Amino acid sequence: MxxxxxxxxxxxxxxxxxxxxxxxxxxxxxxxxxxxxxxxxxxxxxxxxxxxxxxxxxxxxxxxxxxxxxxxxxxxxxxxxxxxxxxxxxxxxxxxxxxxxxxxxxxxxxxxxxxxxxxxxxxxxxxxxxxxxxxxxxxxxxxxxxxxxxxxxxxxxxxxxxxxxxxxxxxxxxATSPTPSDDQAHDVPASQLPKVVSTKGKPSGLSWTGIAKPSLTTPVQRVVLKKGTGAVVKATDTVTVNYLGETYQATTPFDQSYTKTALTSSLSNLIQGWKIGLSGVKVGSRVLLQIPPGYGYGAEGSGSTIPGNATLWFVIDVVKATSK
The missing domain is CATH 3.10.50.40 (Chitinase A; domain 3)
Incomplete structure (x- = not known):
């Protein structure tokens, strides 16, 4: 994974x-x-x-x-x-x-x-x-x-x-990260999160102009960039998605699937910020999530690409959702 x-x-x-x-x-x-x-x-x-x-x-x-x-x-x-x-x-x-x-x-x-x-x-x-x-x-x-x-x-x-x-x-x-102020997704104006940069019609990065680094206790922030018409995603669903992820002011994504293969996984097996941010979103939507380290990879980070206490931003296209 x-x-x-x-x-x-x-x-x-x-x-x-x-x-x-x-x-x-x-x-x-x-x-x-x-x-x-x-x-x-x-x-x-x-x-x-x-x-x-x-x-x-x-x-x-x-x-x-x-x-x-x-x-x-x-x-x-x-x-x-x-x-x-x-x-x-x-x-x-x-x-x-x-x-x-x-x-x-x-x-x-x-x-x-x-x-x-x-x-x-x-x-x-x-x-x-x-x-x-x-x-x-x-x-x-x-x-x-x-x-x-x-x-x-x-x-x-x-x-x-x-x-x-x-x-x-x-x-x-x-070591542990600060606890976010709540465990809900907060829908915010698009101006509060970075803009999606596309290459040949596919997301290829994020633009950080004018975006301040958030507090580590800021809960999940969400912008629905495109509202789908499919079923509503539930926290217990298995989803198929395309995605791109970056840390603050990164010049390249730490991971993405738009030029590879879509990811299929149970939300319960992914970072908590995804479960919070995708719950309630309709299939066919494109969302932009800001996820605090407490709902991501915490104080330890992950490998060489995600440092400790890193806030994560994801562009996610929800392709499919399957209920148990």
Whole structure:
């Protein structure tokens, strides 16, 4: 998915919604750790490797069903205690103790997740409770307790009755952006946002003449440049769009699809500013959105093209919307 669109990683927001976001979400840059451990007190497995660098698990036997989720600190980090409301850069690993296979690993995917602790619940929340930065914490649990479902998940190879080990390497605190003043789209005059520049009839950039840099707490601003006549887009829809995105006073877009292929994606898998800004817009419309970093890529940004705390502007042509 294009770098300027995919939803930042908030993978384990709750036990119920863990799965939809495991693949293809954003990343955070995590400082490498230095601790190692052998978890002999997890009867079924030994867990080794440096915190924040790698994890290696040797299964000694099949994992038996725990009476309730049990959390164990394998390595106690020397950092500060994780506070309520912190966003934590963490490497997550899920092992299926029934099949003795890896169900999910951030180490395999190559990047840590930025996880807001305020949005956690259930087994996952227990991994962060009273923990310190630099720690490696493990939970022994069941598929039902972790996923909030009695059917398991075939995408991860987890059966309904499987027992799991969940490991979190809690590397560092992630800086966060200021919270926007509200979570609504505000329709504003076209003069308040940059003008769309076109080449051969297609958007190719934005003109920043006379446009002041907005406050980081400014909510989503929207201009409907062309009003469509199709169905109204809902936050739960899958949309097909053409788009172009820039940061403030950029000379070139950080991403665009007008000369490539239109994007099709569920709005729930894209940055929150898109869901806010496109909800209520009719198919066939062209809109211009101004999205604060709190609803974009936050204090960390994304890759080399979107710096931290960057406000984003998008021209979006809504081609199609499909409801679930």
């Amino acid at each position: 294009p770098v300027g669109l995919r939803r930042p990683a908030t993978v384990l927001l709750s036990a119920v919604v863990i799965l939809p976001f495991l693949a293809g979400c954003g990343s955070s840059s995590a400082k490498k750790g230095s601790g190692t451990t052998t978890a002999g007190h997890l009867d079924a497995a030994s867990i080794t490797g440096a915190v924040g660098e790698k994890i290696e698990v040797t299964w000694r036997k099949k994992l038996t069903t725990p009476a309730s989720a049990k959390v164990t600190t394998l390595v106690k980090g020397k950092g500060a205690k994780i506070a309520t409301g912190d966003t934590v850069s963490a490497y997550l690993w899920i092992g299926d103790g029934t099949t003795k296979k890896v169900a999910y690993s951030d180490y395999t995917n190559g990047s840590a997740e930025s996880i807001p602790t305020a949005q956690l619940s259930g087994v996952v929340a227990k991994l962060f409770e009273n923990a310190t930065y630099g720690s490696r914490v493990a939970a022994v649990t069941t598929a039902t307790d972790l996923l909030g479902s009695s059917s398991g998940n075939s995408d991860l190879g987890i059966g309904a009755s499987d027992n799991l080990v969940v490991v979190a390497d809690l590397v560092k605190k992630v």
